[in-house]
Amino acid sequence: MPLMPMTATGALSRRRGKVLVGPVDLTLATEGVTIVIGPNGSGKTSLLRMLHGIARLNAGDITWSCPITEAREKQAFVFQTPIMMRRSVRDNLMFPLRVSGVAKPEARARAEEWGQRIGLGEALTRQATVLSGGERQKLAIARALIRNPEVLFLDEPCAALDGRAMREVEEILQNAVSGGTRIIMSTHNMGQARRLATEVIFMLGGLVHEFSSAPPFFEAPRTPQAQAFLRGDIVE
Amino acid sequence: MSDLLNGLSQAFWLVVTLDPDLVEITLRSLRVTLTALLVASLIALPYAALLAVRRFRFRRTTIAVLNALMGLPPVVVGLIVYILLSRSGPFGVFGLLFTPTAMIIAQVIIIVPLIASIAHQSLRELWSDYHDLLISMNTTQSQRIRAILWDGRRALLTASLAGFGRAIGEVGAIMIVGGNIDHVTRVLTTAIALETGKGDFALALALGFVLIAMAIAVNMTIHWLTQTEQEGRW
Amino acid sequence: MKNLLIGAMTAALVATSALADDMKMAVTTSFHNSGLSDILLPEIKKDLGLDVQLLIVGTGQALRLGEAGDVDAILVHSRKAEEKFLAAGNGTHRREIMYNDFVFIGPKSDNAAIATASAAADALQKIEAAQAPFVSRGDDSGTHKKELSLWSAAGLDPEGFGDWYRAVGAGMGSALNTASGMNAYIMADRASWLNFGNKGDLALLYAGDPVLFNQYAFIPVNPEKHGHVKNDLAMKLENWLVSDKAKELINSYTINGETLFVFNAKQ
Numbered sequence: 203m204p205l206m207p208m209t210a211t212g213a214l215s216r217r218r219g220k221v222l223v224g225p226v227d228l229t230l231a232t233e234g235v236t237i238v239i240g241p242n243g244s245g246k247t248s249l250l251r252m253l254h255g256i257a258r259l260n261a262g263d264i265t266w267s268c269p270i271t272e273a274r275e276k277q278a279f280v281f282q283t284p285i286m287m288r289r290s291v292r293d294n295l296m297f298p299l300r301v302s303g304v305a306k307p308e309a310r311a312r313a314e315e316w317g318q319r320i321g322l323g324e325a326l327t328r329q330a331t332v333l334s335g336g337e338r339q340k341l342a343i344a345r346a347l348i349r350n351p352e353v354l355f356l357d358e359p360c361a362a363l364d365g366r367a368m369r370e371v372e373e374i375l376q377n378a379v380s381g382g383t384r385i386i387m388s389t390h391n392m393g394q395a396r397r398l399a400t401e402v403i404f405m406l407g408g409l410v411h412e413f414s415s416a417p418p419f420f421e422a423p424r425t426p427q428a429q430a431f432l433r434g435d436i437v438e
Numbered sequence: 439m440s441d442l443l444n445g446l447s448q449a450f451w452l453v454v455t456l457d458p459d460l461v462e463i464t465l466r467s468l469r470v471t472l473t474a475l476l477v478a479s480l481i482a483l484p485y486a487a488l489l490a491v492r493r494f495r496f497r498r499t500t501i502a503v504l505n506a507l508m509g510l511p512p513v514v515v516g517l518i519v520y521i522l523l524s525r526s527g528p529f530g531v532f533g534l535l536f537t538p539t540a541m542i543i544a545q546v547i548i549i550v551p552l553i554a555s556i557a558h559q560s561l562r563e564l565w566s567d568y569h570d571l572l573i574s575m576n577t578t579q580s581q582r583i584r585a586i587l588w589d590g591r592r593a594l595l596t597a598s599l600a601g602f603g604r605a606i607g608e609v610g611a612i613m614i615v616g617g618n619i620d621h622v623t624r625v626l627t628t629a630i631a632l633e634t635g636k637g638d639f640a641l642a643l644a645l646g647f648v649l650i651a652m653a654i655a656v657n658m659t660i661h662w663l664t665q666t667e668q669e670g671r672w
Numbered sequence: 673m674k675n676l677l678i679g680a681m682t683a684a685l686v687a688t689s690a691l692a693d694d695m696k697m698a699v700t701t702s703f704h705n706s707g708l709s710d711i712l713l714p715e716i717k718k719d720l721g722l723d724v725q726l727l728i729v730g731t732g733q734a735l736r737l738g739e740a741g742d743v744d745a746i747l748v749h750s751r752k753a754e755e756k757f758l759a760a761g762n763g764t765h766r767r768e769i770m771y772n773d774f775v776f777i778g779p780k781s782d783n784a785a786i787a788t789a790s791a792a793a794d795a796l797q798k799i800e801a802a803q804a805p806f807v808s809r810g811d812d813s814g815t816h817k818k819e820l821s822l823w824s825a826a827g828l829d830p831e832g833f834g835d836w837y838r839a840v841g842a843g844m845g846s847a848l849n850t851a852s853g854m855n856a857y858i859m860a861d862r863a864s865w866l867n868f869g870n871k872g873d874l875a876l877l878y879a880g881d882p883v884l885f886n887q888y889a890f891i892p893v894n895p896e897k898h899g900h901v902k903n904d905l906a907m908k909l910e911n912w913l914v915s916d917k918a919k920e921l922i923n924s925y926t927i928n929g930e931t932l933f934v935f936n937a938k939q
Contacts, residue, residue: 256573274576285571288564288589297585301577525741525898533900535742536696536727617727619696632728635845636705637852637870 203268205276205352206232206384208253212262215252223248223408225262230386235379237395237416238388240405241437246388247282249405250355253386254279275302278346280356284338286330291322294330294341298349316344320374336367343371347378354378356387360394372398392432396420404428406437445643449651452644460645464652467625470538470612471605474545479598482550486557486597487583490565501558507551512544516611519544523615536617541625544611549601556600560593561586595664599657606653626652694723695744695905698734701843702815703747703888706772706863706932708925715921720908730843731813738762738891741898745906749888750814763891764903769913770922770933771887774818776878777848777865778804778857786857792881793826800828803836805856809847810839818886819859825883848874861886866927887936914939 207229214224223245230236238246251257253264254277266273278298287294295313300306317326320340325333330341339359346354356375360368368391375398379385389395395402399416404423412419412428423429431437452460489500521527523535523543534540564586572582587594609627616623618632626649633642703709709726716722727737731748738746739762747769748754754766776786776795784802789795799806808830809816823830830837840850844864851858852872860868865876890913892906912918914937922935 254574256570277574279570279574281570285567287568287571287585298575301575301581525900527740530741536725617696617725617729619725619727622725634849635701635843637845637849637868639870 203272204232205266205268205273206230207267208353209265210253210262211265213252213259213264214261215248215257216260217257221408222257223252223405226252226410228403228410228413230384233384234400235385235387235398236401236403237399238386238403238405239390239392239395239431240411241431244405245408246405247357248408249403249410250279250357250386250388254355276352278349278351278354280339280342280346280354280359282357282359282361284342286333286338286341288329288331290327291317291330291333291341292326295345295348298345302349312348316348320344321370335362336364336370339363339367339371340374343374347374347383351383353384353386356385358388358390360389360391368394404431441639441643444640445647448640448644449647453648453651460648462621463624463626463629463645464648466538466623467606467627467649468652468656470541470625471545471602474542474549474605475598475602477542478546478549478553478601479594481546482553482601483557483587483594483597484583486554487561487587489554489558490561490586491579491582501555504551504555504558508555510548510551511610512548512608513610513614515547516544516614519547519611520614535615536619536623538616538623540615541612541623544615545605545608548608548611549605552604553597553601556597557590557594560597561590564590564593592664595660599660602656603653606649606656693721693905694725695902695909696725696727696742697906697909698727698729698737698743698746698748700731700734700748700814701728701845702749702813702861702864704728705844705867706861706925707867707927708863708922708933711921711925712918715917716909716912719917720912722905722908724909730811731815731817732811735762738893741893741901743893744902745890745892745909747888747890748814749886750817751887751889753814753817754889754891757891761897762894764894766889766891767910767914767937768887768889769918769937770935771885772933773862773879774815774859774884774886775862775865775876776857777851777860777874778877779855779873780875781873782877784857787877789878792822792878792883795878796823796826796828799857800826800833803834805836805838805854807847807851807854807856807858808837808839809844810841811843813843814886815844815859815861822859822883862930863927863932866930866932888933913937 210226210228212225212227214226215222226249238249240246248257252259255274256279287297292310292313295316296309299309299312314326317323322337322341325337330338333341343356343359360371363371372394375385387398401415402413402419403410404412406427412423412425420432423432427437489497519540520535522529523540524530525535534543568586572585577585607627609631612625613628613631616628618624618628626645630642630645630649633645699709704726713724716724727743729737731750731753734746734748735753735757737743738757739760757763758766778784778786784798784804786795786798789798808819820830838854838856840847842850844860845868847858848860848864848868849870852870852874855873862879890910892903892910893901895901895903919935922933923931925932
């Protein structure tokens, strides 16, 4: 059963008594690339983590179109600082497959194929911990995509990357989109947002301040804060 | 001072001539301690991983108790094991007292808290690194434990070697439960105690130097076999 | 062919079971330090095919092990404690084997001048008068109990002694080490002293008073209390220990030309 559409109703996440994000009411459709933008501290990361399920849901509901036990299997998350397992590049790529019960020879073949695809074909046996920032992020994304997830969450994946690495990452993401992967991603880079988004969530103060499809949002955002934000002003 | 030099030269001769008594007690020392190390690691390492990964209410208390147990005086452990294994005790029927097996049991009890405590500290750090990733990938508890045990294996080796160091030099517990019987349960440390008691310091020192040399050799062998301290390897 | 195999296996079995006779005996550090066991054990092995495994512990621990049934027999030298042991039903009987003597050791300078003492009691009184450093076993062993009885016979009570009286709570060798390190007086059994390797500045100053004789006795652990003890082997050992061969070996055992033990078993 497909994961999407997904609906959040009154979803709220707290930590140590403080509300990180919410309450959020949102429906995400089957297709598209959702980009989450907003000033620092507006709750972008918390929103992604809450929707994915690694931040605790203290109130409200998040409903996927398939049972919750299947839901996690079909998602993947790429963290802002890529988490490298202390093993080789190939073993990092194989890990999610082995966890799902894929046999070793097949997992190995798929890992090597993905390694080539992201330009790390020569580096398969190197320890992931010695890779550069851009290489790590590409590896993290490949590792997320290797299980063919239906939904891919990314938390500011290009924050620390140079131009070339960013271009390579966006290419991988575009390929994933054409392959049918639903992307929900936060970013600070407005150019990137414009390039990739089909719809935009603008966060402010832990709440969804605006949610609309991309072209109208970038042309003429409804709220004054979104307008100020797009202009480049500091928004609180 | 002359005792030190005498000790060194005696050690040299004992080793070079492969003195049969020396060989016998050295092999027995190795056998007892390495067996204890293996058993203790099989208990302590998975336990440390479980402790690192699992959320439960008494975590902090358990860890505090574990750290405190590291300070257990070995001779007290020896006394307790003696009482348990004595013919008048609950497990006397097994006839384990005054055998190398009793010594292994005592040493396992002594080093399990040490190995678990050290392993837990590094596994906990590793887990806090991997936490979000492994949860996001929907891994099972057992998959998480296996992942950190494997990726953390170098630190686990350090923990085990710490246990080895503690066990190879231990004398109080194994004296009580082993009885230091010639040709049966005498090992390097208990022989050293015996010779010291007889006032033969030179021989005691000689055995001591052999013990140190052996401990270094074991450590170096293990490091060489697992190829730590090599460039590019974590 | 099959018969040959069975025959070979039986022979091997018999041979190994013949080799497999062993028993555990708790002996005191004083006895072991004399070196006599190194002479006797191989002969016992040869004559009886018996491996006597020695646990070398203090008298108190030896009695405890016998009481718990963790050994098959004990060889100690503390008559009162032995009789208490038997009264409690822990042993079958006591068989006197041999005796050696205790001697007084002290610094060569002999501040308390015990070398000229007239008797053991006199020597102890001189030490107390001079408040000379004195090391005591302090471990409830046969030697320790003997020392306490000698103080008592000299009309003195160690409970009231000052800092010069040092109870170390250790075996004979360790106590001698401590005495050597402190240059103190100490009462030791002659055998341990002769075999001791760290004499330092100490010397044998007084000996010979009959009250210093030290009787060793062999006690088999009671099989009625502990069914598993190897009482048959213990009896075999006892018979050997009171035999003429043992008498010969014990009486002729010397260190530096000095005999240590006198065989006095009633045969």
